[in-house]
Amino acid sequence: MPETPEKTSRQDWVGGRRARYDALGRVRGVVGHVGDQPVGTCAHVAVHRSTQPHAAIRAVHTEEALAIDGVYAVVTGADLHKRFGEALLTGPAFADQPALAYDKVRFVGEPVAAVLAADLATAREAADAVYVEYDELDPVYDLDTALNGESYVHDELRPSAVFGDLRHLDGVRDTNINYEYRLRHGNPNKVSGARTVRGEFWAPPTHHVPIELPCTVAWVEGGRLEMLTTTQTPSYVRQTIADLLDLPLSRVRVTTRPLGGSFGAKMYDRLEPLAAALAWQFQRKVRLAASREEAFLLTTRHGAAITSTLTADAGGQLSAATADVAYDTGAYADVGPRITAKSGMVAPGPYRIGSVDVRSRCVYTNKPSAGPFRGFGVPQVTWSHESLIDELAHELGEDPYAFRREHLLREGDLAPMGTRMHSADFVGCLDAVAESISWDTQPDRGTGRIRRGRGVAVGVKAVLTPTIANAVLQLNQDASATLMISTVDMGQGSDTIMAQIVADVLRVDSRRVHVVRADTDVTPYDTITAGSRSTYHTGNAVRAVAESMRVRLLALAAEQPEQPEQHGQPERSGVDTGELDEERIAEIVHAHFGARGATLTTEANFTSSWSPYDKETGRSEKVTEHWFAGAVGVRLAVDTATGRVHLEHLAVAGDVGRAINPALVEQQLTGAAIMGIGHALFDQLVLDQGQLVNGTLLDYQLPSIRDLPDELTPIIVESPHDDGPFGAKGVGETGILAVAPAIGNAIRDAIGLRFTRLPMTPEAIVTALESR
Amino acid sequence: MNEITLIVNGTPHRTRVSDSALLLDVLREQAGCTSVREGCGVGACGACTVLVGETSVSSCLALATRYDGANITTAEGLDENDDVVSAFADCGAAQCGYCIPGFVLMTRELLAEHPRPTSEQITEHLEGNICRCGTYPEIRTAVSTAAERRSPR
Structure with missing residues (x-):
C-alpha cells in the first residue's frame, strides 16, 4: 500500500517497525527451504540405528540390505573409519562423535550404518535389514551413575582444535566428566549467615522441535565438495568438512536457505559430516532428510541438576551463594563444555553477593547428545x-x-x-x-x-564471546544494495534488520537492500548465527561496511567535477558532499564508472575479544x-x-x-x-x-x-x-x-x-x- | 500404480501414484506445492494442512488415491490480496513462517464456518497447529483482522 516517502523511509530505518523481509512469501509458503529444492537424480540415504545404549560393535551384517533392488551401497562406520581415520570424529568442543559409530555405540538411536538407494522408501527398508551384533557394556543412564559408577562412555577425552583452552584435557581417562568449571570468590563457607536457603533443582532434557526438519544435500563437482544444508553455522560446517575430507577451504562450499526455525537444533555437526563423507566416498549426490523421530535423536537440550544455596547476613545483605551444577550432555559433548562454563558463571544470579562458590560439570551419559538450545544452559x-x-x-x-x-x-x-x-x-x-x-x-x-x-x-x-563477523556490501548504481553476510535467517529477522542498518547509514530504502543467503563461496566468514550474537556482532560489521561505503561515496563525489546540468540542481553538485540520498548516490556511481548498473564494493570486520577465565578462580575481567x-x-x-x-x-x-x-x-x-x-x-x-x-x-x-x-x-x-x-x-x-x-x-x-x-x-x- | 487427477489450486494434475503414496508427497513432488510441509508425519503439527473443498486435511496422513478428482487448495494458491493472506502479512503473523500456510488454511476453514469467530472458537480451531516461533498472539490478531475484512460490521 502506498505510503508517504518520509514515513516509508523512517519506518525502514533503525528503530522502525518495518515488516519482515518477504512477509507475503512466508504467509503463502513460497519461501524455498532446503528440503524444497529440486536435487535431480541422487542417492537417498537412510541410517540403521543402534538398539543398544552402550555396546561394542562385534559385527555389522549388510548382505540382506545390499540384496534389495534399488540399493546402491551400504556403508558401515568401520568403512568410513578405514577411509577417513580419526578425522571421522567431529564436534565443536570435543572431536568425539563419529558420523557412523565404528568401535562402539553410545546411545539408543546412534547411526551405525548408512544405506544409499534410489529412493527414500527403499533406503529405509534396507536400513531396517541391516543387522548388528553387539557385546553389551554397562550403560550409564543418569548423572548419578556417570559421576559415581565405573563405566565410561568414552575411553579418553578428545578436545577438538576449536577451543584452545580445552587442550589440557587431551587423553584424560576413566572419567565421564569432560569439563569442569569452577568459580570461587571470597569464602562462602566462612560466612556466618542469618538465613540460608537450599534447594536441589532439576530441569529435564527437552527438544527444540523446529517445525522444519533437518535436510542435507551433498555432491562433488570439479573436485569440490558442495553442500546445501539446514544449518545456523555455515562457516563452522565448511571448516568441519574441510578437516574431515582433508581439503582446502576453497574446495568446500556450504550453502543454506532460510530455516524453518532452529533454536540451536541445526548447528555444528548434525547431518553434514555423514553427508559429506558419503558424497566424497561415492563421488555422487546424496540427500539426507531426517524424519521427526530421527530429528529428536540429533541433539537435545541438556538436562541439569543443580544443588544450590543462598545466604543473607544479619543485615539482610546477600553474603554467599553456592551451586553444584551438572549438565547431562549425553553420549557426545557437542558444545556442552561451553554451556557448562557460560552458565556456571551466572549460576549465583545477577546479584551483589559477597562470596560465591560454583562447580559446574559437563557429564557424559549413554543418551542422545545434548547441545546448544536457546538460552545455552542459562x-x-x-x-x-x-x-x-x-x-x-x-x-x-x-x-x-x-x-x-x-x-x-x-x-x-x-x-x-x-x-x-x-x-x-x-x-x-x-x-x-x-x-x-x-x-x-x-x-x-x-x-x-x-x-x-x-x-x-x-x-x-x-553473549557468545569472542566471535568474528564480516560483511561485504555491494552498492549498485541504482542505489539499491546487496549485502553479503553469513548470518542465517531462521525466523529471528536478521535479513530485515541488517537491511535496516545499511539503509539507515546510507539513507536509502531498506527494502532495496538485499541480504544474500549464506554461501561460503560468496559470503564472508561469520562465527555462527547463535547465542543472540548477530545483532551486535554482525550488526556492527554491517554498520561499518555501510559507513565505509558512505565515506567512499563522499570521496567519489568530491573527486567529481561540478556537473550541474546533469540534475539541474547546482547546489547539490559534486563538491556538495554533505547529504546522500538515492538520487545522489545513483549520480555519483554513474559519474564514477560512466555506466549504468555498475557496482561499488566495501568490506568490514568486527571481532570481539575476551579475557579467559582465571584457572583457579574462574573469574575474568x-x-x-x-x-x-x-x-x-x-x-x-x-x-x-x-x-x-x-x-x-x-x-x-x-x-x-x-x-x-x-x-x-x-x-x-x-x-x-x-x-x-x-x-x-x-x-x-x-x-x-x-x-x-x-x-x-x-x-x-x-x-x-x-x-x-x-x-x-x-x-x-x-x-x-x-x-x-x-x-x-x-x-x-x-x-x-x-x-x-x-x-x-x-x-x-x-x-x-x-x-x-x-x-x-x-x-x-x-x-x-x-x-x- | 493408479492414475488419478488432482485439481490443485484450480489446475488439474493427472499423475500416477502407488497405493501407499501420501497426498503430501504427491502435492510436493508432482504438483510443486512446497507450501505443504512435513513437520511430524503423524498429523500432530498441522504444517501439511491442505483444504479439500472447504475442509482441512492433514496431507501427511492422507492417501493420494482417495483424492482422485478432488479440488485441493494450498497456501500458494491463494492470492496476495486474499483476506486471510493479507491479514497474516499485515499483522506480522509469520516469523520463520514454516508453519504459517497451515494456519492460513485452517483460518479459511474457520471463517467459512464462523464468519465472526469468538476467541474460544479461534483457539479450538487452531490448537492442532504448532508454531514453534510462538507467533500465536499475532495469529490471533490476524484471524480477527481477516474476519473483519471478509465481513465488515
Missing part, C-alpha cells in the same frame, strides 16, 4: 537462583520483588565472576514487568478450588562482550483439583540496548516466553533405560495457541550499549531465561508449595498438594 541455572532468592525473601518476610530490586547488579557493578556490568538494566526490566502485572495489587488468592498468585524472576546471560538482562512477571491461577495452571498475565521484558526493529524484538520476547511456558509446565524428553519414550509429536507436548496467557505483554527496555550498532544488542534468548522460575514463584505464592523439579505438570502439582 535457563537451567536461572531456575535455581530465581527460586532460591524468592524463597529467601519469603523466609526473611520480605517482598520478593523489592528484595530482588535491592540486591540486583547495577551499571558499573562487578558481577561475582569479575566482569563489570554495562547496558544490563536488570532493575529496569524487573520494574517494568512488576508494573505491567500490577505487582502492588495483591491477587485474590482465594480459599476454594482456584487459588491465585503472582511471581517475578530475573535472568542474566553473557572481561568474560563477555556484553550482557543480556531480562525479567518475567506472572499472574496465574492454580486449579487445586486438577493441578492445572492457568496463566492470566505474563509480562516479559528485555534490555536490548536499542531496538533496531521494535516489532521484531517484541516477537522474539513473546516467542521465547511461549517456548519457556512449555518448559515450565509440560515440555520434557522422557527416557527409560536410555530409550527415548516420547520422541514423536503424538507424545511430545509443545505449546499451542491454547497455552497463550490471557494477556502477554512484551516490554522493550533500552539502555544503549556503548559499542553496539546504534546501541543495540541481541534478544533471541533474553525472553526465555526467567519464565519457568517466575511461574514457579507465582505457584508458590498461590498454593504455598515450592517446586524444584521441572516441568510443573498437573500431576506434579496434585501430588504435592495431596502429600502436604
Whole structure:
C-alpha cells in the first residue's frame, strides 16, 4: 500500500517497525527451504540405528540390505573409519562423535550404518535389514551413575582444535566428566549467615522441535565438495568438512536457505559430516532428510541438576551463594563444555553477593547428545537462583520483588565472576514487568478450588564471546544494495534488520537492500548465527561496511567535477558532499564508472575479544562482550483439583540496548516466553533405560495457541550499549531465561508449595498438594 | 500404480501414484506445492494442512488415491490480496513462517464456518497447529483482522 516517502523511509530505518523481509512469501509458503529444492537424480540415504545404549560393535551384517533392488551401497562406520581415520570424529568442543559409530555405540538411536538407494522408501527398508551384533557394556543412564559408577562412555577425552583452552584435557581417562568449571570468590563457607536457603533443582532434557526438519544435500563437482544444508553455522560446517575430507577451504562450499526455525537444533555437526563423507566416498549426490523421530535423536537440550544455596547476613545483605551444577550432555559433548562454563558463571544470579562458590560439570551419559538450545544452559541455572532468592525473601518476610530490586547488579557493578556490568538494566526490566502485572495489587488468592498468585524472576546471560563477523556490501548504481553476510535467517529477522542498518547509514530504502543467503563461496566468514550474537556482532560489521561505503561515496563525489546540468540542481553538485540520498548516490556511481548498473564494493570486520577465565578462580575481567538482562512477571491461577495452571498475565521484558526493529524484538520476547511456558509446565524428553519414550509429536507436548496467557505483554527496555550498532544488542534468548522460575514463584505464592523439579505438570502439582 | 487427477489450486494434475503414496508427497513432488510441509508425519503439527473443498486435511496422513478428482487448495494458491493472506502479512503473523500456510488454511476453514469467530472458537480451531516461533498472539490478531475484512460490521 502506498505510503508517504518520509514515513516509508523512517519506518525502514533503525528503530522502525518495518515488516519482515518477504512477509507475503512466508504467509503463502513460497519461501524455498532446503528440503524444497529440486536435487535431480541422487542417492537417498537412510541410517540403521543402534538398539543398544552402550555396546561394542562385534559385527555389522549388510548382505540382506545390499540384496534389495534399488540399493546402491551400504556403508558401515568401520568403512568410513578405514577411509577417513580419526578425522571421522567431529564436534565443536570435543572431536568425539563419529558420523557412523565404528568401535562402539553410545546411545539408543546412534547411526551405525548408512544405506544409499534410489529412493527414500527403499533406503529405509534396507536400513531396517541391516543387522548388528553387539557385546553389551554397562550403560550409564543418569548423572548419578556417570559421576559415581565405573563405566565410561568414552575411553579418553578428545578436545577438538576449536577451543584452545580445552587442550589440557587431551587423553584424560576413566572419567565421564569432560569439563569442569569452577568459580570461587571470597569464602562462602566462612560466612556466618542469618538465613540460608537450599534447594536441589532439576530441569529435564527437552527438544527444540523446529517445525522444519533437518535436510542435507551433498555432491562433488570439479573436485569440490558442495553442500546445501539446514544449518545456523555455515562457516563452522565448511571448516568441519574441510578437516574431515582433508581439503582446502576453497574446495568446500556450504550453502543454506532460510530455516524453518532452529533454536540451536541445526548447528555444528548434525547431518553434514555423514553427508559429506558419503558424497566424497561415492563421488555422487546424496540427500539426507531426517524424519521427526530421527530429528529428536540429533541433539537435545541438556538436562541439569543443580544443588544450590543462598545466604543473607544479619543485615539482610546477600553474603554467599553456592551451586553444584551438572549438565547431562549425553553420549557426545557437542558444545556442552561451553554451556557448562557460560552458565556456571551466572549460576549465583545477577546479584551483589559477597562470596560465591560454583562447580559446574559437563557429564557424559549413554543418551542422545545434548547441545546448544536457546538460552545455552542459562535457563537451567536461572531456575535455581530465581527460586532460591524468592524463597529467601519469603523466609526473611520480605517482598520478593523489592528484595530482588535491592540486591540486583547495577551499571558499573562487578558481577561475582569479575566482569563489570554495562547496558544490563536488570532493575529496569524487573520494574517494568512488576508494573505491567500490577505487582502492588495483591491477587485474590482465594480459599476454594482456584487459588491465585503472582511471581517475578530475573535472568542474566553473557553473549557468545569472542566471535568474528564480516560483511561485504555491494552498492549498485541504482542505489539499491546487496549485502553479503553469513548470518542465517531462521525466523529471528536478521535479513530485515541488517537491511535496516545499511539503509539507515546510507539513507536509502531498506527494502532495496538485499541480504544474500549464506554461501561460503560468496559470503564472508561469520562465527555462527547463535547465542543472540548477530545483532551486535554482525550488526556492527554491517554498520561499518555501510559507513565505509558512505565515506567512499563522499570521496567519489568530491573527486567529481561540478556537473550541474546533469540534475539541474547546482547546489547539490559534486563538491556538495554533505547529504546522500538515492538520487545522489545513483549520480555519483554513474559519474564514477560512466555506466549504468555498475557496482561499488566495501568490506568490514568486527571481532570481539575476551579475557579467559582465571584457572583457579574462574573469574575474568572481561568474560563477555556484553550482557543480556531480562525479567518475567506472572499472574496465574492454580486449579487445586486438577493441578492445572492457568496463566492470566505474563509480562516479559528485555534490555536490548536499542531496538533496531521494535516489532521484531517484541516477537522474539513473546516467542521465547511461549517456548519457556512449555518448559515450565509440560515440555520434557522422557527416557527409560536410555530409550527415548516420547520422541514423536503424538507424545511430545509443545505449546499451542491454547497455552497463550490471557494477556502477554512484551516490554522493550533500552539502555544503549556503548559499542553496539546504534546501541543495540541481541534478544533471541533474553525472553526465555526467567519464565519457568517466575511461574514457579507465582505457584508458590498461590498454593504455598515450592517446586524444584521441572516441568510443573498437573500431576506434579496434585501430588504435592495431596502429600502436604 | 493408479492414475488419478488432482485439481490443485484450480489446475488439474493427472499423475500416477502407488497405493501407499501420501497426498503430501504427491502435492510436493508432482504438483510443486512446497507450501505443504512435513513437520511430524503423524498429523500432530498441522504444517501439511491442505483444504479439500472447504475442509482441512492433514496431507501427511492422507492417501493420494482417495483424492482422485478432488479440488485441493494450498497456501500458494491463494492470492496476495486474499483476506486471510493479507491479514497474516499485515499483522506480522509469520516469523520463520514454516508453519504459517497451515494456519492460513485452517483460518479459511474457520471463517467459512464462523464468519465472526469468538476467541474460544479461534483457539479450538487452531490448537492442532504448532508454531514453534510462538507467533500465536499475532495469529490471533490476524484471524480477527481477516474476519473483519471478509465481513465488515
